[in-house]
Amino acid sequence: MSVTKRVLPSGTVTWRAKVFFEGRVIVQRSFSRRVDAKRWEADQLARLDAGSWIDPARGRMTFAALAEEWQASRGHLAVRSQETTRFLLDKYVIPEIGGFPISGISAADVERVMSALTARGLATATRRRALSMIRLVFDYAIRDRRLSVNVARMVSLPRGGTKREPRWLRPEQLGRLVMAMPELCRPVVLFLGLTGCRFSEMAALRVDDVVQTPHGLDVRVHRAATQSKRTSGAVFGPTKTHQTRTVPVPAALDAYVRTRVAGSAPGSYLFPSPTGGVWTNTNFRARSRWMDATKAAGVEGTTIHDLRHTAASLLIAAGADVKAVQVILGHSTATMTMDLYGHLFSEATWQAMERLPAIPLLAATPGMESVPGGPLGIGM
Template identity: 35%
Template sequence: MATIESYDSSAGKRYRVRYRKPDHTQTTKRGFRTKREAEVFLASVESRKADGTYIDPSSARVTVRQLGSAWLSGQTHLKPSSTAVVESAWRLHVEPEWGAKLIGEIRYSEVQTWVADLARGSATDKPKSPALVLRAHGILASVLDAAVRDHRIAANPARGVALPRKVGREHRYLTHEELHHLAQASGQHATLIRVLGYTGLRWGEATGLRPRDIDLVRRRLAVVQNAVLVKGEVIIGTPKTHKRRSVPFPAFLLPSLEAAIAGREKDDFVFADLLGKPLITPTTRFNSWFDKALESAGLPTMTIHDLRHTAASLAIAAGANVKAVQKMLGHASAAMTLDVYADLFDDDLDSVAHRLDQAATSTSVVKMWSNENRPGPK
């Protein structure tokens, strides 16, 4: 049974409310200046108990570090590369700032200030990229989301803050000629460069290929695994989004791929180092073979991932529709392909206008408009 009692304090007469929580344990809330304030509080408690939204104030007396550790251990759905990135952002940017903070004491304004400080940097720390700021904020917000779902806090103070906008880097596309020169300059890696530039495989998908994944008759590459560098070690896992796909390759790559798999066992890696392990992304090393090949071919600086963009541009230029490009690249939807490569479809807008003009000209509509716009009396 809930009760309201008065008591004397150094500040004068005050009221306290004794009530039972949903687990039937008793608790007390003190410090109300008037009996009316105490009655309003008690009514709100009884209402929240009735509709299941009651939150025990003691539940919020847990630190972000305690909840964050549990949250991290529960991210079993993430791939190893993603897990490493999330753990790094937590360790370097979230835990040092928020680890010791009680979740019930975190305020929206504090989170907003933290996000702004990360983005603009300080006298002792350089500004962080929008991607890193978004990742760090996302971790804190996700930990607090879990606290809301566990009824530890009523609302998430990290949601709704202003975040920096992530601006995508401009894509770099190579022509057939430039891709040919780059492959030639890459020496023993020429076949790998051509595969990346004409199939759109991600680096890890290409270096994870085995002879058994290459169908020389149908000219198809089966993307069934991904080789990714995590903390200095190459980890073999499923492709991005865990979805397998079959990717066609042009006939002129056939001799090169035949030579690449010659003498290899079906489970060997096609593009491997001297120890038989998948090649490490060249851009992770200073002055790598890829950097030297770019310089030798007279091409500006670009990343190995730009060869995936090149494959998309060459396919679209050859007349491939967006659905075919989506399947080749392994995008979740055609809408995603259009979002990523909207600039490659600019010519389609001109084509639409041209076709509309042809269609309208073949009817009497244009003649009617011409008469309407002719000077003189109508």
């Protein structure tokens, strides 16, 4: 029986209710009345059947301990991603709520964490990332039946600008930037600006990744050399989407790639640093004198990542369809490609505007008389 009678040495009668799951007792509790014990047992069993049961004892663990478990479960992710969450936890979240039992943390507690981040002057993107991470930690607890509600999802994401608007270079601007670079850095900039590969993917390419096809040379992109925030060195791992793709070598780099493959030992980097090693974002910016080069090319303010946007815009201008752009850039879905660059694929908005009927105006609008086409620039 799951509800049993017990007589204490004092003579008091209690009723012990036990809940079994997969052949073991997962929770038990004593009551002074049998009817209360049966009611509690029925409630626990109903929660089990509905999948909403939680272990109250495990809800007493601290947020810091839970976050440590969650962090350990993310070993399959890229090192850079793990380092980012580790930094956010240790720097901003653990000091605020790390000692709280997870079952006792409220939405108000999470809001106080976000208020503290705002008071420290952190950017909107950083605050959004911190809240998203707290949500994921609580999601982990729910999956493990330690919590039934994710209070962090009751807190709205901070509003404000979170991203710099994508910027891309025109062909002549990309050409000027390439020529403003030291000779060793030119193939890197040209490759990034024409293929849209991520910098970490380019850095990890080796001569062994070059494949001859009936159409020409391709490179197999299947790893990334991400720069560690902790050591500043390169850490090798999978691509951002954990997928392998094949990217055609642009005609402008065909001769360079063939020369590298013919004259390099197996395992050599396709785009080596001056020492023959792997580029990192930091040493490339220093060696290329990035700030000076962009200024000299007349594209001051351009970032290395803008070369990825440049490749997307050039591919679309050349007539590439959504699927082709998605594959070349390595987006996880075509939807993501459309979200970022959809406005470049269609001229429908301009065509619709051009088809608007002419609006006759009876009187000129002050200040607009000189606009070609009549008042307000509309033909009459």
